Amino acid sequence: MLGSKGLLLSGFMALGLLGATNVRAEDVVKIGQIEALTGPTATYGWMSAQGAKLAVEEINAKGGFKVGDKTYKLQLTQADTRGEPREATVQFRKLMEENVRFVFGPFLTNIFNAIEPIAKQNNGKFLLFAGATSAHSALGKPDHDYLFRTWNWDAGPSGFGKLMVDYLKKQDTKKVAMLFQNDAFGKTAVDIYTALFKDAGIELKVELFEPGTKDFSAVLAKLATGKPDFLFPGYSDAVLYDIVRQATESGFANRFFLVRGSIGPALKNKDAIEDYIAYVPKYFEQAEKTEPKVKAFIENYKKTYNREFPYDQAPLCSSSCYDHVHMLVQAMQSAGTVDDVAKIRTALLSMSYDGLWKIKYDKTGEEVFGFDVVHVRKGGSVEVVKYDPTND
């Protein structure tokens, strides 16, 4: 049995350990990420998760970052929603219970819609960097000070959608057939682009397809009867490869226009397409040769993950990802705090960040960044038009 001295000693030791834990806890800034890392919609989350992890490792490898006279390291928790709203709410609640003040993601609209009420309850306690399209309508609303949207908006003066439609108009386009997935984002995209095409005087025919569809022959054949000038398919490479192949092979379409997804399907079918016009946050193949930061990022990616660089998917790093972690750290340094989310929000809204992308937020918290319009023509020739709304 312990005597009174023993008990006292044990008490001091316990207090000492507790004190040590507190010091350690203060030296770490917890950040969370909530994305679909597995499941059929994992493409977006997977790339975002890779980019965020890379940024955290880079910062920690340099010994962390200084705010005031203290040095902090980042501790990243990545939660897998599997693209399922119910799973997302469980994971998100967990992050909130663990007092994670900075959460990256989600990219998926259905996931944002699911976690939004919980996020609202925690307004003022944390910041959320969501790429989801549906986050746009929540920006600037009461009790949504927590929210930043890390993707430029399709419509509006700085949006890429209007610029893309204008580009299409210059190709003498009269009719477009839109083929999107029947889900929350698909329907939002239909709403956005129906208005944009109407304003541009372009006739639009819309068809939606079931998630998981791989054979598009029937719906492509149906759309082809309307003789559209361009097929506007969406929105991830998991379907684009199939749509482009089936459309060209069966003679249903050979001109494509898209605002999500890569140019991989165009290059694969380069002799069968006529035009393939794509919004690409960054054309990495070209940027690697001209931008040192992009080159370093690609080299670091290969070294860290020991795999080929996914050029197709890399543009998705523009959302809630690599640059945003670095930008957050800069904002914490500028605000002089790692805890006061209101001050950090103010710092984020007033700064611009020059990383892989040039990024700034508008007054509502929506991101504005430069992007590329890539036009692939028959034979595989690529023309890149750069837009930089951050200068506007």
Next chain:
Amino acid sequence: MSQLIIGQLLNGVIVGSLYGIIALGVTLTFGLTGIVNFALGAFMMLGAYATWYLYDVLGWPYVPAVFGAVIAVGIIGYLCDRALFQFTRGNLVNGLLVSIGMISVFEALVLAAFTTTPRDLTYVLPGALHVGGLILPKIKVAVCGVFLAVIFGTYFALTRTWLGRAAFSYAQNPEAAALMGIRTGRLQTIVVVYSTALAGLGGGLYASMYSIDPTIGSGYVLKAVEAAILAGIGSVIGALGGGIILGVSENIGSVFLPSAFRDAYGLVFLIAILLVRPSGLFGDRS
């Protein structure tokens, strides 16, 4: 319009034959082991990835790559049977739980190894056949031919060989089959391995037509189960028929109705058939 309908009828047959090959595995496994192996979709996915790896990464010719994939998936099927499925024989719920668990494991393994980036095989047979105003992609026609040959080959093997007759007799009366000297355990293992190899073949050929990602199997196994029920569990030719009916109803339905509900058209057909014939189109009325 008639060209559109005929074109989609033929496309429905082609797509349906893929459902049929997986449905054949479902119906054989259920008939002999008493479990519905939902993991067959995951085995199909493994076959697709194995084919992609052998063909596109290692540079094998396509046909040997598919054979390699079928053998690899068959071996994985054998190992799964020895390690797991043999303990779930005749227990529908346990078999179901094991097979669902295996889907998660296989998907996670492939995801970790190859990521979610879709893989699109270098085209094996590009171009299309132009027949009477109809355009049919050559690869789809070739794949459909292979599936039909395998399904009819399986039917003849089951009806004309000793092993096939043994399988039929076991499915009808396990005790009597065992008393007649049929080594039932080995027979069940053979069927499990054959079904997984069939799924591997389905995956290998699927990869020549569509892009692949770790989740492709789950959608197809549901269609296959649907096709097997539509046909009547236990019917070999029925599995093909069920698959084709499903494929055609989805394709024709998508032409006249919104394609957003494509899967529902097959299900409506399934419900209508089951209302009239509860044991399926080709099932035993008794």
